[in-house]
Amino acid sequence: MTRIIVVTSGKGGVGKTTTSAAFATGLALQGYKTAVIDFDVGLRNLDLIMGCERRVVYDFVNVITKEASLNQALIRDKRIENLYILPASQTRDKEALTMEGVEAVINELKETFDYIVCDSPAGIEHGAYMAMYFADEAVVVTNPEISSVRDSDRILGLLASKTKRVVENKTPVKEHLLLTRYAPERVKNGEMLSVGDIQEILSIPLLGVIPESQSVLTASNQGIPVIMNKNSRAGLAYSDCIGRFLGEEIEFRFIDAKKGGIFGKFFGGR
Amino acid sequence: MGLFDYFHANRKSADVAKERLSILIARDHFHRHQPSFLPALQNELLEVIKKYVDIDQDDVTVSLDREEDCEILELNIALPEKRHNKEA
Ligand SMILES: Nc1ncnc2c1ncn2[C@@H]1O[C@H](COP(=O)(O)OP(=O)(O)OP(=O)(O)O)[C@@H](O)[C@H]1O
Ligand SMILES: [Mg+2]
Numbered sequence: 001m002t003r004i005i006v007v008t009s010g011k012g013g014v015g016k017t018t019t020s021a022a023f024a025t026g027l028a029l030q031g032y033k034t035a036v037i038d039f040d041v042g043l044r045n046l047d048l049i050m051g052c053e054r055r056v057v058y059d060f061v062n063v064i065t066k067e068a069s070l071n072q073a074l075i076r077d078k079r080i081e082n083l084y085i086l087p088a089s090q091t092r093d094k095e096a097l098t099m100e101g102v103e104a105v106i107n108e109l110k111e112t113f114d115y116i117v118c119d120s121p122a123g124i125e126h127g128a129y130m131a132m133y134f135a136d137e138a139v140v141v142t143n144p145e146i147s148s149v150r151d152s153d154r155i156l157g158l159l160a161s162k163t164k165r166v167v168e169n170k171t172p173v174k175e176h177l178l179l180t181r182y183a184p185e186r187v188k189n190g191e192m193l194s195v196g197d198i199q200e201i202l203s204i205p206l207l208g209v210i211p212e213s214q215s216v217l218t219a220s221n222q223g224i225p226v227i228m229n230k231n232s233r234a235g236l237a238y239s240d241c242i243g244r245f246l247g248e249e250i251e252f253r254f255i256d257a258k259k260g261g262i263f264g265k266f267f268g269g270r
Numbered sequence: 271m272g273l274f275d276y277f278h279a280n281r282k283s284a285d286v287a288k289e290r291l292s293i294l295i296a297r298d299h300f301h302r303h304q305p306s307f308l309p310a311l312q313n314e315l316l317e318v319i320k321k322y323v324d325i326d327q328d329d330v331t332v333s334l335d336r337e338e339d340c341e342i343l344e345l346n347i348a349l350p351e352k353r354h355n356k357e358a
Contacts, residue, residue: 146287146294153295157302190282197288201295 002110005117006135006173008159010151012122014143015180018216019238020119021049022227023139026242028083029227032114035074037105038088039131040121041096047087051223052077061089064101070108079228084113094127106134124158133164137174139207143181144193152177152202176207178241183212188257195255208241210234211254300336308332315345323349 007020017040024036037060038046047053052075058068063086070086077083086105089096109116120131132138138159142152159173166172179195186192199206215232219225227242229235233254243250312332319325331346 146291149291150294150298153298187284190284193284193287193291197284201288201291 002113003115003137004135005137005139006120006132007139007141008120008132008155009141010124010155011148014141014148016141017045017049017119019141019178020046020117021225022238024083024117025080025225026227026239027115028080033082034115035084035086035109035113036117037086038119039127041088041092041094041127044088044090046119048223049220050085052085056087059087059089061092061096063105097130102130132159135163135173139176139178141178141180144198149198149201175204177202177204178207180210181212182209184255184257207244208237209252209255210237325350
């Protein structure tokens, strides 16, 4: 059975696209046939993070309007087997994503894929709504910052009321909290909300904590999802998330300041 | 500087953030769960009162508040200065 995962946040720039790329790559690395869809129509970015921008010919909207077939628009990742990217359109606006159109694409993907990862645009408008509507699970990306936490709470409200699973009276969308850009030193100094604070406020299960890390920018510069970098704390933290997502029990790391000395020394800001 | 100010100035910003956030989210949730019948109730009340007193839309407000564990339905009806009793 195909699982559909939405990566969402409400607030912009918190790390949804970084996370979508890491998630899709991580699942494919585990052998699952995975498609990642960029729902950010008009602000295409996922192709850059995945390093396939030069291979985009057709996009999600072309498939919806039947100007191209799904197979024509899907880009097969050159590095990783089982990984496919469906880019967003750069020229249309979000209204081009019709409910019927999105559903048709998702249904076709469901025939052959194990996982469909939906990279949501920021906001709570149409684009974000379309990205979450068909989801079975949601990764709610949150920064340890007051406005991001508030927006995540808002998104949780929508996930619980405005999705297909709710409309059809199925079990609710499974929610996962993913805290990104976490700086343990600052938490220790009382300058940043802690994992515990945020979990207490949002009260959904914690999937992972991704530390603030320079390697995320390096990865995006190179078009290589950060999860492929085994020397990066952010990359390793994302790998842990995949493990937990697939049911493994993995201890949280990189959440305490100056603990686990070797990691601190070994990784520095990476 | 009073003791209270001193205490505040030295509070960790993360603690301030957490406290503000907790209050904010409780309020967001409260508004999210505001019953949808309030606007209709407001209109019907307006119609009834209009039979006796000449008032308009803005003179009637209905709101729901929560204190501790009891809900308070608050009706606020502003009567015009010169009361027009329709029968008079
Ligand atoms: N763990 C991290 N450490 C450092 N920088 C990060 C981390 N995660 C994300 N970033 C940076 O934050 C910025 C925003 O990331 P990203 O594009 O993934 O966010 P987004 O939520 O998809 O944004 P948008 O809402 O615009 O779609 C990027 O510059 C990215 O490099
Ligand atoms: Mg994005």
